[in-house]
Amino acid sequence: ETGVTQSPTHLIKTRGQQVTLRCSSQSGHNTVSWYQQALGQGPQFIFQYYREEENGRGNFPPRFSGLQFPNYSSELNVNALELDDSALYLCASSRALAGEETQYFGPGTRLLVL
């Protein structure tokens, strides 16, 4: 186990709704990265937060937003859900920027948009 937790584990929403996913980072880690993994594909980088500020963003629209809190836990918010948003959402924590240090992934949240 990595010590990275995510909630909820599964979620079903309908188109147009909004969703908030949560991630608790491993102790001692100040960076959280979020990824979207569609079935049969590799994780796609959404963004990362370093010391409560966004530091790097992938090709995702503004309706994907996030927060990092003083304890370095993080939230991913998705507005105006679309069917294509159905995926496994993974967060990963690290001691520095993703790509510089080992990332530890959480178990993920499986989101289904109907």
Add this chain to the structure above:
Amino acid sequence: GQQVMQIPQYQHVQEGEDFTTYCNSSTTLSNIQWYKQRPGGHPVFLIQLVKSGEVKKQKRLTFQFGEAKKNSSLHITATQTTDVGTYFCAGFNYGGATNKLIFGTGTLLAVQP
């Protein structure tokens, strides 16, 4: 935009055979990481390569980073059923506000006992 491709997409081997997956980036990378994801699981970090031409070994796994820092490979010697899973490379480029880790398309390894 930057792309990271892996080949093959799928490999089926008999237990004991060797396996290699190749990773190619459209741009030069600062470093590259490798992950393993078991079916139904989450990615697990295996290793990070930073230097041009670097070679690292972990038991039966050998990782290489190309001289131009645009390609990498993972070789498994004498596969075991526990090696089953999808292997991803992930390339990283320092870019200030555009720092991001780009995962490859992955290679799914099936090992027949």
